[in-house]
Amino acid sequence: MMDWTDRHCRYFHRLLSSRALLYTEMVTSPALVRGGALHLLRFSPEEQPVALQLGGSDPAELAEAACLGAEAGYAEINLNVGCPSDRVQSGTFGAVLMRDPKLVAECCAAMIKASPIEVTVKCRIGVDDQEPSDVLPEFIARVAGAGVSRFSIHARKAWLQGLSPKENRDIPPLDYDLVHQMKGLFPALHLSLNGGVTTLDEAVAALERGMDGVMIGRAAYHQPGDILMDADRVIFGEAALDRTREDVVRAMLPYIEQHIDGGGKLGQVTRHMLGLFAGQPGARHWKRHLSENAHKSDAGAHTVLDAIDKMHAARPVL
Known part of the structure; x- marks a missing residue:
């Protein structure tokens, strides 16, 4: 790996x-x-x-x-x-x-x-x-x-x-x-x-x-x-963690902010998160927004939240 x-x-x-x-x-x-x-x-x-x-x-x-x-x-x-x-x-x-x-x-x-x-x-x-x-x-x-x-x-x-x-x-x-x-x-x-x-x-x-x-x-x-x-x-017979995929994204935001404050780049973290919504409605828009924007100089936690919004906007209304 x-x-x-x-x-x-x-x-x-x-x-x-x-x-x-x-x-x-x-x-x-x-x-x-x-x-x-x-x-x-x-x-x-x-x-x-x-x-x-x-x-x-x-x-x-x-x-x-x-x-x-x-x-x-x-x-x-x-x-x-x-x-x-x-x-x-x-x-x-x-x-x-x-x-x-x-x-x-x-x-x-x-x-x-x-x-x-x-x-x-x-x-x-x-x-x-x-x-x-x-x-x-x-x-x-x-x-x-x-x-x-x-x-x-x-x-x-x-x-x-x-x-x-x-x-x-x-x-x-x-x-x-x-x-x-x-x-x-x-x-x-x-x-x-x-x-x-x-x-x-x-x-x-x-x-x-x-x-x-x-x-x-x-x-x-x-x-x-x-x-x-x-x-x-x-596998372990335990209760699954009580969080959704979006909860996980939001739980990553403090880590992302700390990384950027320390001189890191957003893409160094979010490149590992691109597949989180694989198979879910709107996943392509989540992945595309992060892939196209995470490298920008002003990219930050707001970029990740924007990717969630893009994903929601692409989902069909039932």
Whole structure:
């Protein structure tokens, strides 16, 4: 979720669900340890629970980065072994590490030893010409042996040569059965299914089939009103938050004003809110008004309220 789940996105998503675990964008251990980019760790307490997603392949460096994440107050440290982007491969981390479970285990062992909070792993079922049914059980067993008890498994291979990061999210076929088989092989581990889940009904089906969790990325981002607003009730069996989508927009206004007062731009926040009314009458006008006006120098909370008005004006009168 690089360039997607920044702190503005997470603050917004937390207003939709009080229970869903949110993840940061992937932050590299070199950026934190060697680059001193501690601003990448900033988040609002209101966002909790939040997992810090790290990328790296040096055990000592990852251990230090995990400590920094723990000190910053994150609820979990997650090592990304699933991202297929070129810049991640060039740094020898992300999905390319599926080829080296021994190194991943060493990284996780060092992080666990150094960090007072839980260390988890997000992975693929394999990369390139690997046979997932062979490599995935070995990968999980070795990394679990290092002390990791929670895995989120993207049920697709990553093709590091020949497919772009975007194509890697859609073209490799999903193999949910293999991920479910891992739950049978490793019943004591907490395993979450990731990849291609677009509705809460699909998430419930995976949970009923035996998975411990479900990670939803793109659908939760592009249709947050459909996924996150009902997650507390459907997934966690709790009462849904007593607010409408418009209530959420108005609850964002103080945050938006504070961000702008601090020198920020409206579009940095509202770009994450464009899909809130997806599928609702007038949603196109909400999205268009913000897309066309949020970048303007005088854009502010009033621009967001104007977008609501545009949406209402476009709705049919019954």
